[in-house]
Amino acid sequence: MLNTLFFVKLIAMPCFTALVAYIQKRWSHKLGGAISGLPLTAGPISVFLAIEQGLPFAREAAVNAMLGYLATSIFVYVFVFLAKKRSWPICLLAGTAAWGVSAIILALLPLSMIMKMAIGLATLLLNTLFVFGFSHDEVTHITKKVPYDVVIRAVSVLVPLLVITALAPYIGANYSGVLGGIPAMWSVLFSFTLAHSGRLAVVDFFKGATFCAWGFQAFFFTLIFLPITHVLWLYVVASVVASFFGYGGYKLMPKMQRVTRQSFRGVCLIP
Secondary structure, eight states: OOHHHHHHHHHHHHHHHHHOOOOOHHHHHHHHHHHHHHSSTHHHHHHHHHHOOOOHHHHHHHHHHHHHHHHHHHHHHHHHTTTTTTTHHHHHHHHHHHHHHHHHHHHSOOOOOOHHHHHHHHHHHHHHHHHSOOOOOOOOSSSHHHHHHHHHHHHHHHHHHHHHHHHHHHHHHHHHHTTTOHHHHHHHHHHHHHHHHOHHHHHHHHHHHHHHHHHHHHHHHHHHOOOEEEEHHHHHHHHHHHHHHHHHHHHHHHHHHHHHHHHHHHHOOOO
């Protein structure tokens, strides 16, 4: 069983990242971001935790995964803010450091389950309201090409998946859930996007990711409250719910963009 799970981890995650990278390059940064906003990294981690550590452990980790979205958002805002004048390595290091500090602090706080979920949902709501206040024309084309960039992006996401699932028995569900939200996929995709197409393309990517992140939160909300004890069916239903909310969020993007631009008049949390 463990060998099978290892090879599933080894194959699935690079495929997800390669898919996002291809969609981003083939169509637009916003659409690529939308796909990445779904629980493509934290979802498989949760599945493996449920199989290897048990469903109660995975449900507890799901609560912390919702909370961990705050730390992931902090990574994004630090990255995008510094991208105005700094190169991608500095943005990546600073964003990752900010994520690490905030993730550890969140894991240490004595918050109730309801409070953790409320913080995660409130973070997503604020992201939704503010990120579309950044007014500019959508960037749709890659301006620079790097050989094998899709392969590099795909391989990079293996590290957190393998590390978190390996450490889960030792660090517990609290840290597993929060650290399971490590922005491995976003850190790589953001860095390549900044290097290839500039900061505005990164913002477009985050716009798509933000609206489809409603599917991310819905996925874990379903895991927590749906009274299904069979692991396979629970995750199938959670995936369907996540797809529904993610698609709904993506379809609402044009309308929300008009509303927020009128409300904030071009002002954004990340100027």
